[in-house]
Amino acid sequence: MNLTVNGVAHEVSGSELAPLLDVLREELGSMGAKAGCHQGGCGSCTVLVDGEPRRSCLLPAGYADGTQITTVEGLGAPEDLMPIQQAFVHYYAAQCGFCTSGMMLAAQAYLDRGGTDDPEAIQHALAGHVCRCTGYSKIIDAVAATARGDSFDLTTTAVGKHTTMANGGPE
Amino acid sequence: MAVASVASDAATEILMPGSEDEAIAAFGDGTEVVVVGGGTIVVPDMTYRRLRPAKALMLGNAGLSGIETDGSRVTIGAMTPVQALVDLKAPLGPCASNVADLEIRSQGTVGGNLCAGEGYEAPRGDLQGAFLALGATARSAAEGDVTEEPLEDFLAKRRERLLLSVSFDEPAAGAFAGLDRPHTHDYTALAVSGARAHDGTLRLAATGAGSWGARLPSAEAAAGDPAAAGEAALQDVTPHDDALASAWYRTKVLPVLVRRVLAELKESA
Numbered sequence: 001m002n003l004t005v006n007g008v009a010h011e012v013s014g015s016e017l018a019p020l021l022d023v024l025r026e027e028l029g030s031m032g033a034k035a036g037c038h039q040g041g042c043g044s045c046t047v048l049v050d051g052e053p054r055r056s057c058l059l060p061a062g063y064a065d066g067t068q069i070t071t072v073e074g075l076g077a078p079e080d081l082m083p084i085q086q087a088f089v090h091y092y093a094a095q096c097g098f099c100t101s102g103m104m105l106a107a108q109a110y111l112d113r114g115g116t117d118d119p120e121a122i123q124h125a126l127a128g129h130v131c132r133c134t135g136y137s138k139i140i141d142a143v144a145a146t147a148r149g150d151s152f153d154l155t156t157t158a159v160g161k162h163t164t165m166a167n168g169g170p171e
Numbered sequence: 172m173a174v175a176s177v178a179s180d181a182a183t184e185i186l187m188p189g190s191e192d193e194a195i196a197a198f199g200d201g202t203e204v205v206v207v208g209g210g211t212i213v214v215p216d217m218t219y220r221r222l223r224p225a226k227a228l229m230l231g232n233a234g235l236s237g238i239e240t241d242g243s244r245v246t247i248g249a250m251t252p253v254q255a256l257v258d259l260k261a262p263l264g265p266c267a268s269n270v271a272d273l274e275i276r277s278q279g280t281v282g283g284n285l286c287a288g289e290g291y292e293a294p295r296g297d298l299q300g301a302f303l304a305l306g307a308t309a310r311s312a313a314e315g316d317v318t319e320e321p322l323e324d325f326l327a328k329r330r331e332r333l334l335l336s337v338s339f340d341e342p343a344a345g346a347f348a349g350l351d352r353p354h355t356h357d358y359t360a361l362a363v364s365g366a367r368a369h370d371g372t373l374r375l376a377a378t379g380a381g382s383w384g385a386r387l388p389s390a391e392a393a394a395g396d397p398a399a400a401g402e403a404a405l406q407d408v409t410p411h412d413d414a415l416a417s418a419w420y421r422t423k424v425l426p427v428l429v430r431r432v433l434a435e436l437k438e439s440a
Contacts, residue, residue: 016185017207017227019214039215040275041356053274057218060210062187063231106274127355128272 006074016062032071043129046102072101087142095133117144208283249282262364266301299384303376304364342366346435401426
């Protein structure tokens with residue numbers, strides 16, 4: 001199987017039915033996709049396959065043969081963060097961080113589809129992603145701000161300022 | 172908490188046919204073959220060792236995906252992703268939207284959803300009711316023999332045959348009503364689909380009121396009186412207890428969903 005991960009081509013042997021997640025983490029040492037529930041229920045292993053979000057724990061590696069796979073490492077490098085990453089920093093949208101790579105990749109795919117800052121649409125797009133720190137409102141704020149094209153000063157954060165909680169959110 | 176890779180102890184023979192004919196040949200009589208559509212059910216079942224198939228028939232390259240329309244006849248390939256149905260008219264569109272989340276709908280297939288075995292904690296087969304309400308037929312193969320038959324007949328033997336496609340005539344009107352899911356990853360706890368064909372035939376079917384989707388003929392016969400039809404539906408199925416809902420709850424809600432579907436069908440008449 002030929003898997004291109006973040007632009008680097010890999011020749012992979014093994015079962016076509018092995019979950020892509022296992023191939024990424026155990027054979028290729030790519031740790032950005034997190035192994036949470038290993039049965040599609042948490043979203044933390046989400047990667048982009050030819051730009052579309054997929055659960056890598058459910059996707060047989062053979063079905064990813066010949067595709068372009070993007071993990072969180074394929075977004076911006078630390079010194080050159082993409083807007084969605086900057087927004088996650090600015091809005092403090094990552095707490096423990098375990099769901100963050102899946103959240104950001106699904107959010108990036110949503111933005112690439114032309115997604116807007118409508119909180120309901122964002123919720124719908126991220127519905128399969130579980131944040132057990134329950135930091136959902138900040139995550140939705142971060143995605144909405146990115147959709148609006150906001151720019152972020154990463155020396156400060158927006159902690160406490162809930163832009164989507166117009167009705168009584170804490171200031 | 173590492174879960175060992177299935178790749179490391181793969182005793183499963185992988186079959187990856189490149190066409191429908193090759194898929195039919197590879198399936199053979201189906202003995203010891205586990206069919207893999209998108210993989211959303213089989214892959215985690217293997218990860219957790221609930222399933223260790225001798226042979227896995229992976230259909231991803233078999234060319235069985237796509238929606239074709241010929242006049243009013245719609246044919247949906249077994250490997251079509253569930254997500255491809257969400258913009259179709261009711262009952263199919265809203266029923267498909269009610270399946271899992273975007274990522275899983277995009278990977279899970281119509282064939283996998285229709286043919287899934289019963290779940291461990293809840294019935295699977297969210298789409299069964301919608302296709303039954305549409306009077307769909309199933310084209311399937313076993314031992315090289317390809318037949319097309321009513322979906323109801325196929326569902327009873329869905330483990331013994333390889334589903335290739337489902338077809339139906341566009342209805343004059345359609346409707347769908349389901350219980351809201353507590354979480355997007357829940358299977359359909361209970362849903363009712365309805366469709367009126369151009370010749371006036373009304374079909375109603377439920378998902379989540381038994382081991383698999385079921386037509387509601389008593390409710391159909393009483394459709395002129397929605398309240399009576401709702402109660403009559405309880406003669407057609409035996410609601411069960413599972414992790415998603417109790418039999419009692421299903422018994423209370425099924426008549427409501429039948430009434431909603433009939434009201435929606437009446438509005439669109």
